[in-house]
Amino acid sequence: MKKDELRSRLEAAIEISQIVGKFIMSGTIPSELISFKKDETDPVTWFDEEAQRRIIDYLKKRFPSDEFYAEESGVRTKEIDNVWVIDPIDGTVNYIAEIPFYCVSIAFMKEGRPVIGVVHHPPVNETFYACKGEGAFLNGRRIHVSRISNPRESVLTVSHESGETHKLMKVLESKIRRIRMYGTAALQGAYVAAGRTQAYLTFKANVWDVAAVQVLVEEAGGMSTDWEGNNLDWPEGRLLFSNGLLHETILNWIEEAGLKRR
Structure with a gap:
């Protein structure tokens, strides 16, 4: 795919993420508009x-001609090329509770790897975006991962609370x-890309x-692997996104906690 074709997709993803961001902030959520997927913890x-x-x-x-792979519907295969991967509201529990940590996440993948990533945070009107080989940006400003290498100065985020x-x-x-x-997974990853x-x-x-998240962090100069340190061919499961400087140290901590990927 040519660079101009990728850029046109990036521009489209940015535009629709912002349009939809305004839409999801425009209304209230009465209880009759809430349903559940697996159980009441997954609204x-x-x-x-x-x-x-x-x-x-x-x-x-x-x-x-593009395909779609979205949280609520869509294809479920790694084999299809030119696939949009969409989470329309990442952080639905926060959204329902009016906690302003939710976002619109849109990625475009070729051969199982993300080449475009857009994360729009409607409550503060921040749009993080990246295209493979073009760098990562926040509202038009180039961003880079943090240069902190001292663990005692670091702030880490995790996906959810559990025994692990x-x-x-x-x-x-x-x-x-x-x-x-x-x-909110996508926003937490975007914060790594922005050096926060x-x-x-x-x-x-x-x-x-x-x-x-994968393309944002990598284009911002960071690293993304699974918990065993393998490169990501299909970003799913137990993963680590970092500024790179602390990556190996964190993998060692994961092993120390007895939490190597199963």
Whole structure:
């Protein structure tokens, strides 16, 4: 795919992420518009479904031959080339509770690897975006991962709280400044790309959670691997996104906590 074709897709993803961001902030969420996928810990709202429909409709009109792989629907295969990976509202629990940590996440993948990533944070109107080989940006300004190499100055984020999180926290508590959980995978990854935090660890990521994160972090000069240090061919599962300077150290901490990838 030519560079101008990728850039046109990047521009389209930025535009629709911002359009949909305004839409999801425009209304209230009565209880009748909330349903559940697996159980009551995994809600989905009418706004999730409508935002996803609007994103797909917009991109289909622009790029009719592309495929779609979205949280609420779409293809489920690694083999299809030219695939949009979409999470219309990453952080739905926060969104329902009116906690301003949620975002729109859109990625474009070729041969199983993300080449475009867009994360739009509507409450503060921040758009993080990257295209393979072109660098990473926030609202038009070039961004770079943090240059902090001292673990005691570092802030790490994790995907969710669980028994395994507590195991890791026991190892980390005396080694780093803080550990945080924001409840939105894509935004936590974008913060690594922007140098706000030094690393983000996922315990059970889906591809729509972190496809945009991978290209953002790598284009900002950081690293992304699984917990065994392998490069990501398909971003899913137990993953580590970091500024690179602390990557090997964090992998060692994961092993120290007895949490190597299963």
